[in-house]
Amino acid sequence: MKSIQYRLTEFFLIFILVPISFAFSFAIWIKMVIGITGFLYVIYVLLRVENNKFKLREHINWTQFWQRTLIKLIVIIAITTLYMFVVDINMLFIVVKTKPSLWLMILFIYSFFSVYPQELIYRTFFFQRYESLFRSNLVFILVNAAVFSLAHIFFKSTLVMFLTFTGGILFALTFKKTKSTLLVSIEHAIYGCWLFTVGMGAILGFPS
Numbered sequence: 001m002k003s004i005q006y007r008l009t010e011f012f013l014i015f016i017l018v019p020i021s022f023a024f025s026f027a028i029w030i031k032m033v034i035g036i037t038g039f040l041y042v043i044y045v046l047l048r049v050e051n052n053k054f055k056l057r058e059h060i061n062w063t064q065f066w067q068r069t070l071i072k073l074i075v076i077i078a079i080t081t082l083y084m085f086v087v088d089i090n091m092l093f094i095v096v097k098t099k100p101s102l103w104l105m106i107l108f109i110y111s112f113f114s115v116y117p118q119e120l121i122y123r124t125f126f127f128q129r130y131e132s133l134f135r136s137n138l139v140f141i142l143v144n145a146a147v148f149s150l151a152h153i154f155f156k157s158t159l160v161m162f163l164t165f166t167g168g169i170l171f172a173l174t175f176k177k178t179k180s181t182l183l184v185s186i187e188h189a190i191y192g193c194w195l196f197t198v199g200m201g202a203i204l205g206f207p208s
């Protein structure tokens with residue numbers, strides 16, 4: 001299962017064909033079956049083929065992680081707040097102001113049931129299966145960001161594709177440095193929760 005040909009086929013099916021297919025209209029239950037089957041396959045490969053133990057990595061530099069994440073978060077807060085102020089000021093912090101209970105519920109569900117599975121697939125699985133196929137770290141990071149963005153093509157939004165590509169670069173760099181699914185999931189959750197908080201949740205599929 002580690003042959004180059006097998007992994008390239010695997011890559012095409014999981015990261016190209018399936019996301020593009022989800023942009024088309026067909027029964028939601030079929031999409032759910034495809035998605036769940038794909039996720040179970042990823043878990044199987046990580047456990048039985050790549051021999052992951054899903055243990056917390058030792059010697060994590062938490063101080064450095066939080067410092068880097070905070071700096072990036074401040075930049076994201078500034079840019080997205082300005083964007084919402086200019087583009088649609090009425091939606092700025094709309095969910096926090098009008099539906100605080102929904103806001104808290106979505107933050108919890110998104111962080112634990114959406115972010116972590118995404119990072120298992122797009123960082124842990126992707127890096128372990130395909131990093132060795134690339135000679136250039138830059139190209140590998142860009143490809144990872146591109147397929148992460150492609151996973152959101154069903155939103156049919158240029159802005160979403162841009163946001164997820166940018167996020168994909170940040171998450172890929174974090175995982176490249178830390179090799180920690182936990183850390184990159186925390187970072188992903190923080191940025192995603194902020195986008196929902198600032199009022200951009202509707203374009204990313206959050207209820208509002």
